[in-house]
Amino acid sequence: MKNSAVETLIGAVVVIIAAVFFFFAYQTSGKGHASGAYRLSAEFDNAEGVSVGTDVRIAGVKVGSVVDFTLNTGNFQANTVMEIDPKVKLTDDATAKVTSEGLLGSKFISLEQGGSEIMLADGGVISNTQGAVDIWSLISQAMFANKGPGDGGAAPAGGGQGVPATDTKSP
Incomplete structure (x- = not known):
């Protein structure tokens, strides 16, 4: 009898911990966002790494x-709808950029305030956007940019760096 009461108590604690975990996950996923938030949309030519739940930040601070x-x-662009904290008011010339936390970090959308005095309302569109940069394409271009067909990446004749070869024979 004593063992079944302890087992029941432990089971109840496990269920309560699981419920708290699911509530926390729901709140941080953006689905259970505070009421009053307003929605903005933006289209990106490359939104690699962005998905539902991705952070929207201004100056590194999460605002949506x-x-x-x-x-x-x-137009084959990625359309994103963002829910923004109502305390943050953005102008109609604000900029949205897909960026990452460091070289290989997770992606987020960075917003930068513009200089206009016209504020975006709920349902507004951010038209100034910059898509994600494909870091592997940049690395590949840097590695293979100087290699022409058949040169194998060797330095040019004359010691390299555009210095012409000099004749060492005396007259």
Whole structure:
């Protein structure tokens, strides 16, 4: 009898911990966002690494998250809908950029305030966007940029760096 009461108590504690964990996950996923937040949309030519729940930040501080992420089949750009904290007011010339936390860190959308006096309202569109930079393409271009067909990447004749070869024979 004593063992079943202890087992029941331990089971109840496990269920309560699981419920707290799921509540926390729901709140941090952006689905259970505080009421009053407003939505903005932006389209990116390359939104690699962005998905529903991705952070939206200003100056490194989280001010919202991505709540919808679809492909615009008309122009083949990634359409993102972001839910922004109501305390943060953005101008109609604000900029949205897909960036990452360091060289190989996770992606997020960085917003930068513009200089206009016209504020974006709920349902507004950020038209100034910059998509994600493909770091592996940049590395590949840097590695293979100086190699022409057949030169194997060797230094040019004359010692390299564009210095012409000199004749060492005396007259």
